[in-house]
Amino acid sequence: MSSVLILVDGVNGQVAKSTGELATFAKRIGEVTAVVFDPSLIAGLTAFAIDKVVVVNGFDATKFSPAPIAETLAQLASAKQAKAVLVTSSARGKEVAGRLAVLTQSGVITDAIDVDADLITTQSVFGGSTTVHATVTHGCAVITLRSNSIEVLAGSGAPAQEEFTPTISDGAKLATVTSVEPAVKGGRPELTEATIVVSGGRGTNGDFKPVEAFADSLGAAVGASRAATDAGWYPHTHQVGQTGKTVSPQLYVACGISGAIQHRAGMQTSKLIVAINKDPEAPIFELADYGVVGDLFNVLPQATAAVAAKK
Amino acid sequence: MRIAVCVKQVPDSWAEKKMNGQVLDRAGVDAVLNDLDEYAIEEALRIVEANSPTKEAGEGSGHTITLISMGPDRATEAIRKGLSMGADDAIHVVDAGLAGSDALATSLVLANVIKSGNFDLVFCGTESTDARMSVVPAMLAQRLNWAQLTFAGKVEVDPTAGEVKIARATEVGIENMVAKFPAVISVIEKINEPRYPSFKGIMAAKKKSIETKSIGDLGLSTDAVGAKAAWSTVKDALLRPARSAGVKVEDGGDGGTILVDFLAEKRVI
Numbered sequence: 001m002s003s004v005l006i007l008v009d010g011v012n013g014q015v016a017k018s019t020g021e022l023a024t025f026a027k028r029i030g031e032v033t034a035v036v037f038d039p040s041l042i043a044g045l046t047a048f049a050i051d052k053v054v055v056v057n058g059f060d061a062t063k064f065s066p067a068p069i070a071e072t073l074a075q076l077a078s079a080k081q082a083k084a085v086l087v088t089s090s091a092r093g094k095e096v097a098g099r100l101a102v103l104t105q106s107g108v109i110t111d112a113i114d115v116d117a118d119l120i121t122t123q124s125v126f127g128g129s130t131t132v133h134a135t136v137t138h139g140c141a142v143i144t145l146r147s148n149s150i151e152v153l154a155g156s157g158a159p160a161q162e163e164f165t166p167t168i169s170d171g172a173k174l175a176t177v178t179s180v181e182p183a184v185k186g187g188r189p190e191l192t193e194a195t196i197v198v199s200g201g202r203g204t205n206g207d208f209k210p211v212e213a214f215a216d217s218l219g220a221a222v223g224a225s226r227a228a229t230d231a232g233w234y235p236h237t238h239q240v241g242q243t244g245k246t247v248s249p250q251l252y253v254a255c256g257i258s259g260a261i262q263h264r265a266g267m268q269t270s271k272l273i274v275a276i277n278k279d280p281e282a283p284i285f286e287l288a289d290y291g292v293v294g295d296l297f298n299v300l301p302q303a304t305a306a307v308a309a310k311k
Numbered sequence: 312m313r314i315a316v317c318v319k320q321v322p323d324s325w326a327e328k329k330m331n332g333q334v335l336d337r338a339g340v341d342a343v344l345n346d347l348d349e350y351a352i353e354e355a356l357r358i359v360e361a362n363s364p365t366k367e368a369g370e371g372s373g374h375t376i377t378l379i380s381m382g383p384d385r386a387t388e389a390i391r392k393g394l395s396m397g398a399d400d401a402i403h404v405v406d407a408g409l410a411g412s413d414a415l416a417t418s419l420v421l422a423n424v425i426k427s428g429n430f431d432l433v434f435c436g437t438e439s440t441d442a443r444m445s446v447v448p449a450m451l452a453q454r455l456n457w458a459q460l461t462f463a464g465k466v467e468v469d470p471t472a473g474e475v476k477i478a479r480a481t482e483v484g485i486e487n488m489v490a491k492f493p494a495v496i497s498v499i500e501k502i503n504e505p506r507y508p509s510f511k512g513i514m515a516a517k518k519k520s521i522e523t524k525s526i527g528d529l530g531l532s533t534d535a536v537g538a539k540a541a542w543s544t545v546k547d548a549l550l551r552p553a554r555s556a557g558v559k560v561e562d563g564g565d566g567g568t569i570l571v572d573f574l575a576e577k578r579v580i
């Protein structure tokens with residue numbers, strides 16, 4: 001059976017849900033080999049449809065960011081004659097994919113939302129207005145997949161485990177990480193993995209409390225427009241849009257956000273879109289399934305209370 | 312320092328994009344300099360200004376900024392915009408054989424231009440607003456075997472030590488990184504506020520040199536680039552029905568409650 005490599009993501013012993021999605025896609029294609037750099041993540045891998053785990057050792061992957069990860073995957077892809085390598089569409093994931101494609105002389109497809117057994121990918125482009133089917137025609141298919149694209153398949157039993165020591169070139173060690181300031185993780189779900197996202201924009205006027213309270217009542221993640229992150233009202237890591245994150249939740253609630261094209265680029269594929277805005281002419285209403293013309297400082301607290309009442 | 316900035320001409324991101332058959336309709340929309348590349352140009356200008364006795368980019372600064380762009384004839388418009396911001400000169404790779412190139416071919420071409428230029432630093436945007444792949448800078452670092460310092464939210468250059476530090480901002484947080492020259496740097500849009508070209512800058516840009524290069528000039532084979540060399544192909548592109556506006560209600564004091572009723576009815580809560 002042909003082999004498919006997936007790159008494991010996660011922090012502090014917590015495997016990312018997106019890794020489970022990669023395993024689910026990979027299972028359609030062949031035997032799933034998960035490549036893991038952080039030993040604290042090994043235990044968590046049993047939850048997913050993974051056949052084999054390769055534990056990479058011999059160097060500290062956190063010290064050099066993407067380059068050595070790409071080299072390791074290239075060596076493994078060749079050793080295992082992998083048909084495909086699947087990586088999550090994060091900033092680092094896409095860079096790993098780019099370097100890997102050059103190293104293995106393979107085609108690369110980024111931001112896919114689906115990949116079938118024949119390695120045909122589906123992408124949603126131009127803010128969700130167009131669906132593209134594509135395929136890699138040379139080398140091993142290097143594909144990055146957006147999180148929240150598929151229902152995760154559960155694992156059955158502990159996968160076989162092996163160790164691998166890659167040969168890392170000097171070129172991959174030219175840039176070194178001197179220190180890391182981890183993104184502060186609140187109790188809320190990860191933005192790109194959340195089923196519900198509630199976002200605030202300039203209309204919050206810097207007060208995200210009503211947005212957060214409504215998000216918490218729904219167990220949602222909190223997002224922000226660039227106007228809000230630029231003003232320092234919310235961390236950059238929560239920005240939704242072209243230069244922020246792309247989210248595709250079951251429900252997206254835009255509060256005090258006008259709906260600029262760059263914001264839409266990051267949320268337009270959400271299944272259900274709700275907008276709360278004072279201005280009846282705000283462009284966000286053009287794509288909202290449900291729009292409330294009103295002041296978010298009135299609508300949100302009332303909605304939060306209504307959710308509580310339903311529980 | 313010799314600095315290069317990779318800039319791409321893209322369809323205006325403010326315009327609604329359309330398909331023409333299976334490809335993006337580029338003729339029907341205005342073409343502009345990729346928004347994100349303006350931040351790369353601005354950062355290069357600021358670094359030169361901070362390290363120049365005249366406190367200005369351009370002649371006398373002891374540093375040069377060269378724009379590199381691969382694209383059709385009309386990419387010169389985007390290049391001129393960059394030159395009017397203050398870059399010194401430009402190299403434009405233009406060749407009919409480049410049409411349909413994928414990111415691998417694009418990075419191959421750009422890497423070949425960079426190799427011939429003796430540069431210390433190459434700046435890029437984090438993504439082109441049309442391709443949206445965010446892979447070209449990483450591919451360049453791989454091909455050139457240079458340090459990769461990407462997704463920079465802050466850049467500090469020490470020209471004497473030949474060293475550059477960045478704060479790399481990704482979803483995991485901030486990684487502070489350091490490397491010796493030469494390095495490929497991509498910048499995020501939080502890093503600065505790009506300047507508008509001044510009238511003086513626009514006039515000066517008209518006299519600046521844009522050197523054009525063909526595939527052959529770069530010593531590349533025509534088989535290595537363009538649509539036929541692309542290692543991925545689009546099978547089909549289907550237009551999805553446009554998202555249409557749904558219900559819109561005026562908040563008459565019960566907006567929050569009826570919103571939650573709607574969500575319950577749709578079974579999302």
Ligand SMILES: Cc1cc2nc3c(=O)[nH]c(=O)nc-3n(C[C@H](O)[C@H](O)[C@H](O)COP(=O)(O)OP(=O)(O)OC[C@H]3O[C@@H](n4cnc5c(N)ncnc54)[C@H](O)[C@@H]3O)c2cc1C
Nearest residue numbers: 201202203225226227241242243244256257258263278296
């Ligand atoms: C290169 C580039 C990249 C960009 N990338 C992104 C990106 O990734 N993400 C992003 O979001 N933007 C991005 N932008 C910015 C984008 O163009 C918009 O400027 C931004 O999205 C506007 O944010 P906003 O909707 O919060 O603010 P505004 O456009 O100012 O809208 C605020 C809205 O709030 C409403 N409002 C005000 N008060 C209230 C109230 N009390 N209750 C209810 N409604 C109220 C107003 O009616 C208005 O519609 C980018 C721009 C560029 C040039």
Ligand SMILES: Nc1ncnc2c1ncn2[C@@H]1O[C@H](COP(=O)(O)O)[C@@H](O)[C@H]1O
Nearest residue numbers: 317318381435436438439444445446447
């Ligand atoms: N054709 C091109 N010419 C010059 N620079 C480019 C080109 N394509 C991409 N780039 C650079 O690579 C960055 C990332 O682009 P991409 O990988 O296409 O999202 C851009 O912001 C540019 O700096």
